[in-house]
Amino acid sequence: MALNLLSALLLATVTTRFTSAAITKRVTCPTGETTTNAECCVLFPILDDIQANLFDGGECGEEVHESLRLTFHDAIGFSLSQGGGGADGSIITFGSVELAFAANAGVDDIVDAQTPFVNKYNISAGDFIQFAGAVGVSNCPGAPRLEFLLGRPAATAASPAGLIPEPQDSVDSILARFADAGFSSDEVVALLASHSVAAADLVDPTIPGSPFDSTPAVFDTQFFIETQLKGTAFPGLIAISTCCRETTHPVFRTSGNVGEAESPLAGEMRLQSDGLLARDSRTACTWQSFVVDQTGMQNQFKAAMAKMAILGQNKANLIDCSDVIPVPQGVTTTPHLPANKTMDDIEQACSTSRFPTLTTDPGPATSVPPVPSS
Ligand code: HEM
Structure with a gap:
């Protein structure tokens, strides 16, 4: 019995060491950062560049909001019935077609802002859009650390029209x-x-x-x-x-x-x-x-975003570079x-449980200020 316990403990120790060695195996990139896969090293210079020059030094401001919206407007160009390449960068590559869709009104601003970075680095437009979205969201306190997979090939066609939901839709x-x-x-x-x-x-x-x-x-x-x-x-x-x-x-x-x-x-x-x-x-x-x-909101958003970010892609062909994405701060x-x-x-709408009881922010009612444009 005592022998059995001892062998179980020994096995547990060996397994733990083996597992943590597997988890912690990392490569050091030429730029000094570490990551689990050498192919992800190309992302660190892009990360530094977009944090400094696209996201105003790491803010959760207008460019981050627009970059997150762009991840959606590129990816949702995918239909099980009508085709479309999904998260393939076609909104940039075939911008002359897709930016004319009514649902893409205003998206041209962030496409214009992101395109020089796509041209500057050896990265596909589809990868860049999802990478910028994940990095951008990490600047927002309370956000989950989004998954990022690298390796989307260049888009081959524009998305079909009519696939992006609009606010007046039922x-x-x-x-x-x-x-x-x-x-x-x-x-x-x-x-x-x-x-x-x-x-x-x-x-x-x-x-x-x-x-x-x-x-x-x-x-x-x-x-x-x-x-x-x-x-x-x-x-x-x-x-x-x-x-x-x-x-x-x-x-x-x-x-x-x-x-x-x-x-x-x-x-x-x-x-x-x-x-x-x-x-x-x-x-x-x-x-x-x-x-x-x-926490539930973070986890479910993260899972749904992970699915959306590879619409139209073969996951087996992509490399997991999620550890390049910065860890967001928590909410206070x-x-x-x-x-x-x-x-x-509160207008109760869920019929099976009551809306949670919340306390009211102190002070007089104030107007919510607009998000400044940069
Ligand atoms: C029912 C589906 C959706 C509809 C109808 C919708 C509609 C809209 C509209 C009309 C705007 C304002 C655009 C403007 O006037 O500047 C907007 C902004 C935004 N949407 Fe959605 N959206 C939907 C889903 C999503 C999804 C799935 C995402 C991302 C995962 C997303 C991310 C955003 C973001 C981040 C903004 C803010 C952009 C900014 O501040 O510049 N939306 N959305």
């Missing part, structure tokens, strides 16, 4: 579009945690930089709380016309604000699609589940109701 249409790309309704909600670090420039071009929650530089759960506040009735849909600010791209707005539902917080914008998804029976309970579950605040709001302002 929940039926949004869920059907995501299902056609392989995502469940729970994964749609998880991906929308991205709107925690987001703002709109063109939904209403008269108020650019309008954030979707009160903390657009922090990847926290406030987005899921604030979208559940009672707002005014969602506006009826207004026909889209080609109009307004930028002559080359149609925008959402005509005489009213298509795709926009009024947020009860001054300065904040609520997309109609986010407001509806927060209240639909298929998505409301998952939406509510994130309100006080930062707790989920709360904005000043002047009470639990009576």
Whole structure:
């Protein structure tokens, strides 16, 4: 018996040593950093360059928000029924086609900002878009450390039109579009945690930089709380016309604000699609589940992003370079109701469990400032 125990202990020690040796085996890159795979070394100079020169020294600002949005607009160009290369960089390589899609209004700014980096380094546009998104999000306190896989080949064709969801779309249409790309309704909600670090420039071009929650530089759960506040009735849909600010791209707005539902917080914008998804029976309970579950939100966002980032790619051909992505800081605040709001302002939508009880931020109600453009 004693002998058996001793051999078990010895085996455990040997296994632990063997496992930790396997886990800690790393290569040292010419630039001095270490990583598990030598082929990931090419990423460190790019990391330093984009942190300094694309993300203003490592901020969670407009370029990070736009880079995260770009990961989606490139990847979702994938359909189980219509084809499309997914996360292949076609939004840059075939920008003359894809940037003319109405749903890509405003995306040209970040494509213009990222293209010189793609040209400067030996990296495909598809890899660069997902790498910049993962690095950018790591600048947002509270974000998960996203997976990053390297090795997407160059895109061969533009994505078919009509694959990017728009804020005036119905929940039926949004869920059907995501299902056609392989995502469940729970994964749609998880991906929308991205709107925690987001703002709109063109939904209403008269108020650019309008954030979707009160903390657009922090990847926290406030987005899921604030979208559940009672707002005014969602506006009826207004026909889209080609109009307004930028002559080359149609925008959402005509005489009213298509795709926009009024947020009860001054300065904040609520997309109609986010407001509806927060209240639909298929998505409301998952939406509510994130309100006080930062870790669950992080984990599910990370998993859904990992899936989205390789849409259309063969995972077996990609190299795991996730350890190049910086580790984000944690959040320091707790989920709360904005000043002047009470639990009576919450519009209960999940039918199986109550919205968590939250305390109200002290002080008078203030206006949420716009995200500055750089
Ligand atoms: C139902 C699906 C979605 C719809 C209808 C939608 C729609 C929009 C719209 C209309 C904007 C504002 C664009 C502007 O006026 O500047 C926006 C911004 C943004 N979206 Fe989404 N989105 C969806 C899903 C996603 C997903 C899955 C991601 C990423 C994983 C994402 C990331 C972002 C980010 C980060 C921004 C902020 C960009 C900035 O601040 O410049 N969105 N989205």
